[in-house]
Structures are given as structure tokens and as C-alpha cells.
Amino acid sequence: MNNNLKHYDIIIAGSGFSGTITALALHNSGFNICIVEKGKHPRFAIGESSTPIADMILRSLSQKYNLPWLSDFSRYGSWQQSHPEVVCGIKRGFSYFKHHPEKEFSTNANHDNELLVAASVNDTMSDTNWLRSDVDSFLVNKVKEYDIDYFDCTEITGAIRENKKWFFDIQREENAMCISGNFFIDATGSGKLVDKLFSVQSVTAGFLTNSFAVFSHVEDLPRWTDILHSKNIPTEEYPYDPDNSALHHVLDEGWIWVLRFNNNRTSWGFTLNGDNSTLYKMSASDIWNVMKNKYPDIKDLLNKVSISSQPGTIVHTGRLQRKLGKCFGDGWIAMPHTFGFVDPLFSSGIAWSLAGIERILEIVCNNRSFDAPLYEQLKDYEQMIFxxxxxxxxxxxxxxxxxxxxxxxxxxxxxxxxxxxxxxxxxxxxxxxxxxxxxxxxxxxxxxxxxxxxxxxxxxxxxxxxxxxxxxxxxxxxxxxxxxxxxxxxxxxxxxxxxxxxxx
Ligand SMILES: Cc1cc2nc3c(=O)[nH]c(=O)nc-3n(C[C@H](O)[C@H](O)[C@H](O)COP(=O)(O)OP(=O)(O)OC[C@H]3O[C@@H](n4cnc5c(N)ncnc54)[C@H](O)[C@@H]3O)c2cc1C
Missing domain, CATH: 1.20.1270 (Substrate Binding Domain Of Dnak; Chain:A; Domain 2)
Incomplete structure (x- = not known):
């Protein structure tokens, strides 16, 4: 065995917010942690619209694991006061507008084609849209500040489990190393690593939802309320300005998310019914243009935008639905977004991930020797997550x-x-x-x-x-x-x- 081998209580793969918040909380709970990240921050990431549930969990984690700065990110007001350099947007609630093909958006006094559900009482207390490249790299800097070992541009190339310990071969550019750990947390946000290391596959079978997304970040998106006003559609009864929310345009083929940040950038994504194989097979830019040309107000909005430098392109996903056959095994566990995903509708991803972090932290902190009772609790966790x-x-x-x-x-x-x-x-x-x-x-x-x-x-x-x-x-x-x-x-x-x- 290599005498220079560095040993950790827990090795985490992935430094999205799931990996970093978990690492920081475990570090403050007395564990010796390391994070292995394949990429390098700042990097583009999708998954930006938070919810009040996510905010509640952030505050709770902040208190429980002595991360006082974390709760600042749970409200727009405290976020702006403490970290205005970390870009986010105001999300006052969920707004939906129904569009019909080839027709301009219209509604009536009963708001039959609108639905606005407030999630917060004012801008200061408001929920947020996270510019993930900023949020995630802020958290990685915190990881470094707390002296947690962090290997970026690094891949795990092999894993052996012996005497209740992991031995991971890792590769950073030309350098190969080995690290060991008692337990492994997969926070890589996809099932690929779990498949590679433990042969547990991610499947799409069994889902009722079948959808895919075509998305990017855009600059200079006109405000939807300006378009409504130009059509003389009154907005006085709206509980908030829908441009400051998770704004959804509901179409016949699916829906559009519009998440504004306070730096002129907006996250825009079509999420479309995967049963429509004609659309699915088209290129990203063809889908973008077909959908834009079919709905006049979407055309008005998109005609004026340019694609942001990050991601710098329009992304076409495969089918979004996936789940692993199991979420834990001998010496490892998968975070929720590694375990599976359905679709961004209702913005459940961040909150679900944070709920997973909360439960995993509790289980791990209560089972510091990683013995049999840990696995009993992980069984319960697995049942819940399914x-x-x-x-x-x-x-x-x-x-x-x-x-x-x-x-x-x-x-x-x-x-x-x-x-x-x-x-x-x-x-x-x-x-x-x-x-x-x-x-x-x-x-x-x-x-x-x-x-x-x-x-x-x-x-x-x-x-x-x-x-x-x-x-x-x-x-x-x-x-x-x-x-x-x-x-x-x-x-x-x-x-x-x-x-x-x-x-x-
Ligand atoms: C199209 C789309 C839209 C979404 N929109 C929303 C939304 O509006 N609201 C919401 O709440 N959720 C949304 N989600 C879900 C959201 O993206 C996730 O909940 C969130 O990103 C989970 O964060 P994470 O840290 O677990 O994973 P990620 O953000 O995926 O981070 C994983 C990290 O692991 C690294 N990594 C990957 N592979 C390896 C490897 N082999 N070794 C080491 N490191 C690795 C990656 O580089 C990355 O840094 C959306 C998801 C999709 C697909």
C-alpha cells in the first residue's frame, strides 16, 4: 500500500451546491472530508429557480451546522445585503400564461389564461433564482476557506473496497494519485459515476413523464409585463410583477421557463413533450426557431435577445427522466440529483436536493462508525426517495x-x-x-x-x-x-x- 496515501472519513464527488454544502456541514461536524470535482469553477450549470422550501432548509442547515453566512442566501434582501456580487434574481412566486399556436396572448377579467401564485410577501423576503455559476463557485471558495481538501479537474478512475475502506484512483491531468476514505457520497448530478464504479444503472423506464429541454441564457430579454401593457392587458390585480418570478409560458407542446437575474441575463428553456418525436429529432436551434415562430408573443420576446457568453450556445437535452436502481450500497450513497430527476416544472430540484442533504447529514452524523445501523437508516431513506x-x-x-x-x-x-x-x-x-x-x-x-x-x-x-x-x-x-x-x-x-x- 502507498504510504503517502491520504485518508479521509468521507470522499465526495461533485462540487455543485449539493457536494459543497454537504462537505461544509460534515466538516463542521468533525469529519475529515475531501471533494473530487471533474470540472473547474466558475462553470455553467442549469437548475436555478429556488422555492420557499429550499429557503427554509438553507436556514435550518445554516443554524444546525454553524454556517451562519448560508442563511443570507435564503432571502433576496439578505442576499443583496451580504453578497451582491453573487448574481441572483427575485422570485416572488410561480406565474403561468397560456399561449395558443399562431395567436397573440389574450385573457379576460377572470384571468382565465393566467395563474399567479405568490410565494413571498415582498422583494426583501423574496425567494430567488440562483445564477448557478456564481453560487456554486462561491460555495467552492467557502470549501477552500474551511481548509477542506478540494481536487478540481480530477476524475475518479477506479475504486476498490477493502476492509470497510475505499481506495480511489484519481487522475488530475497527467498526475495519477490514490486516496482512501471510509465512506463515499456521489454528488455528481448524474448516474454515470455510480454506473462506472458500482454498476448501478440509471433508467428511464417506469416514468409517466416524458420530456426534454432546449435551453440557454439570453441577454436583453424584453419584460413580459411591457408586452402585456402594450396589449392593454391590465396587471393591477397581479400579486407581484411576474417578470420577478419563475415565469412559465404554457404551450400546447410543453412549456417555457423564464428566470430573470438582476444582471440583464435570463435563463430561458423550452421543456417539451418527448412524445413529439418530430420536434425531439430536430437540432436545438431549429426547435428554438420553430417554437418561436409558432407563438407570436414568444417571437416578440426572443427576437430581441442574444445568447449569453455562458453557455454560449443552445443546449438540447435527451429525455430528462432518469433514476438509479438504488441510491446506496456498501460504503456509498447518492445525493438526490445523482439518484434521479423528472423535469424542472415546479422547480423541485434545488429543494429536493437540499432535503436530501438534510437527511443524509443526519444519518451520517448519527452513524459515525459507518456500521450496520447506518444501512438500516439508508434503507428508509431509499424508500422515501423512491x-x-x-x-x-x-x-x-x-x-x-x-x-x-x-x-x-x-x-x-x-x-x-x-x-x-x-x-x-x-x-x-x-x-x-x-x-x-x-x-x-x-x-x-x-x-x-x-x-x-x-x-x-x-x-x-x-x-x-x-x-x-x-x-x-x-x-x-x-x-x-x-x-x-x-x-x-x-x-x-x-x-x-x-x-x-x-x-x-
Ligand atoms: C434542464 C433542467 C432544468 C432544471 N431547472 C431547475 C429549476 O429551475 N429549479 C430547480 O430547483 N431545479 C432545477 N433543475 C434541477 C437542478 O439542476 C438540480 O437539482 C441541481 O443542479 C442539483 O445540484 P447538484 O449539486 O446535486 O448537482 P449538479 O449541479 O449537477 O453538480 C454536479 C457537479 O458534479 C461534477 N461532476 C460530474 N461528474 C463528475 C465526476 N465523474 N467526478 C467528479 N465530479 C463530477 C459536475 O462537474 C458538477 O460540478 C433542473 C435540471 C435540469 C436538467
Whole structure:
């Protein structure tokens, strides 16, 4: 054995926010940590729209693991005060606008083609869109500041497990090294390394959602509210300025995310139904242009933009849905985004990752010798994470089913907001939290399974009448009623929700 071999309690692969926050918290809990990162910061990363749940978890991690600066990133106001150099955007809530092919956007006094759900009460308290290249490199600098060993431009080329220890061969440019560790955390954000090292494959089978994305960052995007005003569409009843939110344009083929940062840059992405194989097979720029030309207001928005220097191109993903066959093994565990992903709708990725970090930290800190009880707890964790990805998948699949029929989309989406409220309320009351979005609760599972069957039946009908929509909406209103502290689906709200969360 190599005498110069450096040994760690835990080796983490990947230095996105999952890897770095986990490393920092474990370091402060007394573990000797190292991070191995294949790339180099600052680097482009997608996954930018946070949520109030993510903010709550950031504050909790900040307190529990003595990372006081971390909670500054949980609100727009404190972020701007403490780190204005780390770029982000204001995200006051979730906004949706339904567009029809070849037609200009229009709506009515009841806001039938709009849905705005506030997530925060004002800009200072607001949730945020993270410019990931800035956020992630800030966190990597913190890792270095805390004297955590950090190897960038480094790949793990081989792994051997002997006597409850890992021996990793790592390669940094021309230099080959070996490091050892008691435990390994995969935070690489894809299943590839787990497949390479442990032969656990990532699969797409079994998902209800089938989607792909075409995205980039753009400069000088006109404000959507300016376009609305130019059409004399009133915005006085909006709970916030939708340009300062996670803005969604809902199309027939899928949807668009528009996430503005406060430096003139905007994240723009088409997320499209993968069943549309004609679109899927086109190049990224062809899809961009086809979609732009089909929807007049999208054309107005995109005609004026230029592609940002990072990523400097339009990215075309493969099918987004993936999950590993298991999320842990002997001496290793996968973080949520390594384990799997569904689709960016509802921005669940950051919050789900942070919820995973919170649970993994708890499990590891309670099992410092990495013995049998650790694996008992990891089994529970695995069960939870499979339930959670199943719930997220069904929530999103129901949206794709209903994108052509906005009132159905609107009603169905209220299940997501209800589960969010349930989870947030549990955290606010300091009740023990188990599963993200309460995925382990029978009432949640019953509600979604029953309603999913109904939306499938409805959207496969030849025609959908106003009465069908009313019956469906009434059923959802009744089902969510015991948890509905935000007046969701109350006709008087006219799709404008001013308060969905308590003052967070
Ligand atoms: C198209 C798309 C849009 C999304 N939009 C949203 C959104 O709006 N809101 C939201 O909440 N979530 C979103 N997500 C999800 C979000 O991207 C993830 O939740 C988030 O990036 C997870 O962070 P992470 O640190 O776990 O992984 P990542 O951000 O993927 O970071 C992984 C790191 O590991 C490194 N790495 C990779 N392979 C190796 C290797 N073999 N060895 C060492 N290092 C390696 C990478 O270079 C990278 O630095 C989106 C995802 C996609 C695909």
C-alpha cells in the first residue's frame, strides 16, 4: 500500500451546491472530508429557480451546522445585503400564461389564461433564482476557506473496497494519485459515476413523464409585463410583477421557463413533450426557431435577445427522466440529483436536493462508525426517495396531460401547491418531517392517484366540456379543502393568489 496515501472519513464527488454544502456541514461536524470535482469553477450549470422550501432548509442547515453566512442566501434582501456580487434574481412566486399556436396572448377579467401564485410577501423576503455559476463557485471558495481538501479537474478512475475502506484512483491531468476514505457520497448530478464504479444503472423506464429541454441564457430579454401593457392587458390585480418570478409560458407542446437575474441575463428553456418525436429529432436551434415562430408573443420576446457568453450556445437535452436502481450500497450513497430527476416544472430540484442533504447529514452524523445501523437508516431513506420521485413524476405528468386545457392544468397544479403547503406547515410548526412534499402520507398518495386517473380519462376524451372542467375542478377543491389555507381554487381569487405561505 502507498504510504503517502491520504485518508479521509468521507470522499465526495461533485462540487455543485449539493457536494459543497454537504462537505461544509460534515466538516463542521468533525469529519475529515475531501471533494473530487471533474470540472473547474466558475462553470455553467442549469437548475436555478429556488422555492420557499429550499429557503427554509438553507436556514435550518445554516443554524444546525454553524454556517451562519448560508442563511443570507435564503432571502433576496439578505442576499443583496451580504453578497451582491453573487448574481441572483427575485422570485416572488410561480406565474403561468397560456399561449395558443399562431395567436397573440389574450385573457379576460377572470384571468382565465393566467395563474399567479405568490410565494413571498415582498422583494426583501423574496425567494430567488440562483445564477448557478456564481453560487456554486462561491460555495467552492467557502470549501477552500474551511481548509477542506478540494481536487478540481480530477476524475475518479477506479475504486476498490477493502476492509470497510475505499481506495480511489484519481487522475488530475497527467498526475495519477490514490486516496482512501471510509465512506463515499456521489454528488455528481448524474448516474454515470455510480454506473462506472458500482454498476448501478440509471433508467428511464417506469416514468409517466416524458420530456426534454432546449435551453440557454439570453441577454436583453424584453419584460413580459411591457408586452402585456402594450396589449392593454391590465396587471393591477397581479400579486407581484411576474417578470420577478419563475415565469412559465404554457404551450400546447410543453412549456417555457423564464428566470430573470438582476444582471440583464435570463435563463430561458423550452421543456417539451418527448412524445413529439418530430420536434425531439430536430437540432436545438431549429426547435428554438420553430417554437418561436409558432407563438407570436414568444417571437416578440426572443427576437430581441442574444445568447449569453455562458453557455454560449443552445443546449438540447435527451429525455430528462432518469433514476438509479438504488441510491446506496456498501460504503456509498447518492445525493438526490445523482439518484434521479423528472423535469424542472415546479422547480423541485434545488429543494429536493437540499432535503436530501438534510437527511443524509443526519444519518451520517448519527452513524459515525459507518456500521450496520447506518444501512438500516439508508434503507428508509431509499424508500422515501423512491416515493418522492414517484410523486414528483405524477404531479408533472398530470401537467403535461393538461397543457392544452389551461383550466385543467390550473386545477391540477393546485395539488402541487397543496402538498407544498402541507410540507411547509409541518416545518413551520417544527413537526418532524420525513418525506419531501409529504410523499409518504396516505392522504397525499390517495389524492394524487385518484385525481391522476381522472385527468387521464378526461384528457383522452374526444371533447372536454365546460361542465367536465367544472366537475374536475370542484373535486380537487373538495379534496384539498382540509389543507387549503391559501384559498386555492376559490372563484373569487380569479387565479391570483396573494398569500400561499406564512411569513417565512
Ligand atoms: C434542464 C433542467 C432544468 C432544471 N431547472 C431547475 C429549476 O429551475 N429549479 C430547480 O430547483 N431545479 C432545477 N433543475 C434541477 C437542478 O439542476 C438540480 O437539482 C441541481 O443542479 C442539483 O445540484 P447538484 O449539486 O446535486 O448537482 P449538479 O449541479 O449537477 O453538480 C454536479 C457537479 O458534479 C461534477 N461532476 C460530474 N461528474 C463528475 C465526476 N465523474 N467526478 C467528479 N465530479 C463530477 C459536475 O462537474 C458538477 O460540478 C433542473 C435540471 C435540469 C436538467
Amino acid at each position: 416515493s418522492e420521485i414517484g410523486l414528483i413524476d405524477m404531479l408533472i405528468a398530470g401537467c403535461y396531460q393538461s397543457m392544452r386545457h389551461f383550466p385543467l392544468f390550473n386545477a391540477w397544479s393546485m395539488l402541487y401547491f397543496t402538498f407544498t403547503i402541507m410540507y411547509e406547515q409541518r416545518r413551520l410548526k417544527n413537526l418532524p418531517v420525513k418525506c419531501f412534499l409529504e410523499a409518504d402520507k396516505a392522504e397525499v398518495q390517495n389524492m394524487i392517484q385518484t385525481t391522476y386517473k381522472e385527468i387521464l380519462n378526461l384528457t383522452t376524451q374526444k371533447t372536454i366540456s365546460k361542465q367536465d372542467i367544472k366537475v374536475f375542478t370542484d373535486k380537487i377543491r373538495d379534496r384539498i379543502q382540509p389543507y387549503n389555507i391559501a384559498g386555492l381554487l376559490q372563484p373569487s381569487s380569479k387565479n391570483m393568489y396573494h398569500h400561499t405561505v406564512a411569513m417565512l
